Amino acid sequence: MRVKPLLLWVVAGALAASPAAAEDLTGTLKKIKETGSITLGYRESSVPFSYLDDNQKPVGYAMDICYKIVDAVKADLKLDKLEVKLNPVSSSTRIPLMANGTIDLECGSTTNNVDRQKQVAFTNSHFLTASRFVSKKANKITGIEGLKGKTVASTSGTTNIKQVVEANAERGLGLTVLPSKDHAEGFLLVETDRAAAFVMDDILLAGLIAGSKEPAAYEISKDSFSLPEPYGIMLRKDDPAFKALVDKATADLYKSPEGVKIYEKWFTQPIPPKGLVLNVPMDAAMKKAFAQPSDSPDPASYVAN
Incomplete structure (x- = not known):
């Protein structure tokens, strides 16, 4: 009879030491695991980052990046399937909808700056603009x-x-x-x-x-009101586990040939719905941003050497 309590103690100790028990999911990852879904915020007219095509379906450069993040989340959580919900956002609603948990990723053309980092977090920059x-x-x-x-x-x-x-x-x-x-x-x-x-x-x-x-x-205009500023996919603040996963997913993508292909798809090739060509190839600063992924809000950090 002494053996049974001893075995129970050993089993309990093993479970407590297991990664699943030691590293319980928190924040966005816990929410996604429990609901089996992730919600992407999209813009309706931010061409070519996030906009509606002829079928009123959200498409764009930032949407493609977000779907790659979704794939990484699904793999990390070992989910057989992960439902992707789509929620429209505007310039005025995107931060409140992120903060209150309505959306999990904001897939658009949002500038990463110091003021916004007080309210939300950003992953590695995917574009530079002025x-x-x-x-x-x-x-x-x-x-x-x-x-x-x-x-x-x-x-x-x-x-x-x-x-x-x-x-x-x-x-x-x-x-x-x-x-x-x-x-x-x-x-x-x-x-x-x-x-x-x-x-x-x-x-x-x-x-x-x-x-x-x-x-x-x-x-x-040639004149600008700002230095080139970074765009980033937005996520909730103070959620280190989710941010680490998203940062790794975007860094891996940007440093890979696939990242360059996604960029070229939206900036140098015909895009839906009219087959327009923006003709904006990667400049030296963008190449640096992809080679050295960063979530810095400082425009000066993206200047090419």
Whole structure:
């Protein structure tokens, strides 16, 4: 009879020392394991990062990256299947929906900066962009100073509109800053002459111009409101286990030939739904970002040597 308690003690000790018991799942990984699902936040008009195609299906560069992360999560949790739920987000709702647990990954064109890192976390950067403006060539607006006294649009909840407001105050430009609900509406304000310019990340402006009725009628400013800034897939703050998994998945992808192929698919080849070509090949800074994956919010850290 003495043997039985001893055996029970040995078995209990072995279970307690097992990896599964010692490293109980927490945060997002626990949520995914328990629900059998992961929720991706997507944008409706952030071409080519995350947008709706002709079938109203979210597609894009950031969506492809997120699906690779989903594959890594599924493998890590040893799940036979993992349901992917899709939830639309906007510039204004993306951070609140991440913070309250509605979405698990935000697959879009979100700038990784110090202020946002106080609220959310980011994985390794997948693109670098600068804040510029688009205007009609016929209006002959030369640089930021050429916007003086004019109405300028920018999307609510973005770093861009903050930069415009700051530049307006610092330079005494006398701008009327018009918030738009999304990028498509901001560009429409320029198309319909309700705004002289729309301030947004240059790559997003390139996508909007390429998809417009008359691409040759528009131009993107050489002047910028910012240094090149990093985009990152957004996830919840203070969730180290999930972040470690996502960081490894994205780093492995970016450093692989497949990562380059995904980039080229969306930036140098025809993209849906109209077969537009953005013609934005990797520059030296992007090559460095892929070769040395980083979640740094500091634009200076991405400058190519």
